[in-house]
Amino acid sequence: MSTLLTLEHISKSFPGVNALTDISLQLQEGEVHALLGENGAGKSTLMKILCGIYRPDQGGIVIKGQPREFHNYHDAIAAGVGIIFQEFSLIPYLNAVENIFLGRELKNRLGLLDRSAMHVRAKELFERLNVDIDLEVPVDHLSVAEQQFVEIAKALSLNANILVLDEPTATLTPSEAEHLFRIMRDLKSQGVGMIFISHHMEEIYEICDQVTVLRDGCKVGECAVQEVDVDDLVEMMVGRKIESSFPVKDARPEQPRVVIDARCVQLHKDAPANSFQLYEGEILGFAGLVGSGRTELVLGLLGATSVHQKVVSVDGAPAALKTPADALGLGIGLLPESRKKEGLILPFSIRENITLNNLRKHTGAGGLIDRQNESESVDELMAKVRVKAPDGETPVVNLSGGNQQKVVIARWLNHECRVLIFDEPTRGIDVGAKAEIYRLMKQLTALGVSIIMISSELPEVVGVSDRVAVFRQGRIVATLEGDAVNSNEIMRYATGGTSDEQYH
Numbered sequence: 001m002s003t004l005l006t007l008e009h010i011s012k013s014f015p016g017v018n019a020l021t022d023i024s025l026q027l028q029e030g031e032v033h034a035l036l037g038e039n040g041a042g043k044s045t046l047m048k049i050l051c052g053i054y055r056p057d058q059g060g061i062v063i064k065g066q067p068r069e070f071h072n073y074h075d076a077i078a079a080g081v082g083i084i085f086q087e088f089s090l091i092p093y094l095n096a097v098e099n100i101f102l103g104r105e106l107k108n109r110l111g112l113l114d115r116s117a118m119h120v121r122a123k124e125l126f127e128r129l130n131v132d133i134d135l136e137v138p139v140d141h142l143s144v145a146e147q148q149f150v151e152i153a154k155a156l157s158l159n160a161n162i163l164v165l166d167e168p169t170a171t172l173t174p175s176e177a178e179h180l181f182r183i184m185r186d187l188k189s190q191g192v193g194m195i196f197i198s199h200h201m202e203e204i205y206e207i208c209d210q211v212t213v214l215r216d217g218c219k220v221g222e223c224a225v226q227e228v229d230v231d232d233l234v235e236m237m238v239g240r241k242i243e244s245s246f247p248v249k250d251a252r253p254e255q256p257r258v259v260i261d262a263r264c265v266q267l268h269k270d271a272p273a274n275s276f277q278l279y280e281g282e283i284l285g286f287a288g289l290v291g292s293g294r295t296e297l298v299l300g301l302l303g304a305t306s307v308h309q310k311v312v313s314v315d316g317a318p319a320a321l322k323t324p325a326d327a328l329g330l331g332i333g334l335l336p337e338s339r340k341k342e343g344l345i346l347p348f349s350i351r352e353n354i355t356l357n358n359l360r361k362h363t364g365a366g367g368l369i370d371r372q373n374e375s376e377s378v379d380e381l382m383a384k385v386r387v388k389a390p391d392g393e394t395p396v397v398n399l400s401g402g403n404q405q406k407v408v409i410a411r412w413l414n415h416e417c418r419v420l421i422f423d424e425p426t427r428g429i430d431v432g433a434k435a436e437i438y439r440l441m442k443q444l445t446a447l448g449v450s451i452i453m454i455s456s457e458l459p460e461v462v463g464v465s466d467r468v469a470v471f472r473q474g475r476i477v478a479t480l481e482g483d484a485v486n487s488n489e490i491m492r493y494a495t496g497g498t499s500d501e502q503y504h
Helices: 043-050 073-078 096-100 115-129 144-157 174-189 201-207 230-238 294-302 324-329 339-343 350-355 371-385 401-414 431-446 458-464 487-494
Strands: 003-014 017-028 032-036 058-063 066-068 081-084 162-166 193-197 210-215 218-224 258-266 273-279 283-288 309-314 332-335 419-423 450-454 467-472 475-481
Touching: 003 043, 017 032, 017 043, 017 058, 017 193, 017 210, 017 218, 032 043, 032 201, 032 230, 043 081, 043 162, 043 193, 073 081, 081 144, 096 115, 096 144, 115 144, 115 174, 144 174, 174 193, 174 201, 193 201, 201 230, 210 230, 230 431, 258 294, 273 283, 273 450, 273 475, 283 294, 283 458, 283 487, 294 309, 294 324, 294 332, 294 419, 294 450, 324 332, 332 401, 339 401, 350 371, 350 401, 371 401, 401 431, 431 450, 431 458, 450 458, 458 487, 467 487, 475 487
Parallel strands: 032 193, 032 210, 081 162, 162 193, 283 450, 283 467, 332 419, 419 450
Antiparallel strands: 003 017, 003 058, 058 066, 210 218, 258 273, 258 309, 467 475
């Protein structure tokens, strides 16, 4: 194999921050090279240098033996570098063909758009990927996986032979992820080199050949994937051994107090009528395959979506829960799956995000906000949940995914919520931050907070939950506890008696 890419002794600083120090990396033809590290380790900065978005303070880029200097993203594209960002760069109201050729449309002899030629070329690209995409509909009508395939086709249309895939499976189902891996294997066989960024260790071993680990802006290791085990990779990433990401489960009381008694939640006339109980100080996992109805049930419970019928008691008293405001008034808070879109106002500061829905708590005489009281409360909450930031005035957009999640938790603690619903609590969060979130959840339950955790990661469901409600086709088909909380039992109920279908 010949060397496609060499990053030589790359260093980069920002005001007050040493982002990268003397990083070198080689990518071979037909190789998938994993780039690992906690959030803030320098992965994104390094890739932005490769893509011409940032310029290095020191070091250089060599592509196919030729030194290259990128002044912008277009220079990188011209050199055969394509990046599939975690946040897609597609125009939602344009179709796949229009997105692929945006800004470099094919034209006929008369100088008019040659839509037919672009359609044929796009069709060839998707045939190369072995993907069937509706080329006529706006891309926001496509699934997340299909949008990702459009991004890959767009990169290939630019003759990219170096691809950077940043958390490509973060929002994919297992079957969609496997389809992506098949595409990556096909591209490998065609000589394309790929840099693969993921927080999912099992993916590293499934698809990658080499791995480079960054920590605090420094390269701490590089080796063949098959020469290193998961524990060693984690230790390299976080600088310490994590013996177990999951806290030890305490013995449950024989007669726990019921906090929420959902005797009937039926989303529509023909839907199953589900029931469950949530106990004080427990973590109740909601498990099931993609589309099994976990989030839908929670949104119906909270009054965020309409339901056919609902009979719910909170602390033994009937609760209408017609709107999320009703739920919040009873101390029930939701940490949504998409914290960036639904859980936070990214340009706002940490302080503003924590206190925005409970400013009354910090209002003094005359109806004015007591800024000192507000700031002291925010500082106390930041310390409690261990938000890593200079101060409460730091914009939330500048925080890592794990710290953003902690800010959402701090908001509901500021509201003195007694029930927290975590929807995919560690999606897009690195392994060290995951352990911190689990520790925080454990601390909250020790204080009597009750938690419902919806998760698509089976090890997380098993490792964190005291009990697990298993969903299949919109129905809770089993509630497991004790030794029955294991992967085999969850899969058996989630798939209707078999384990052939992939979990999500």
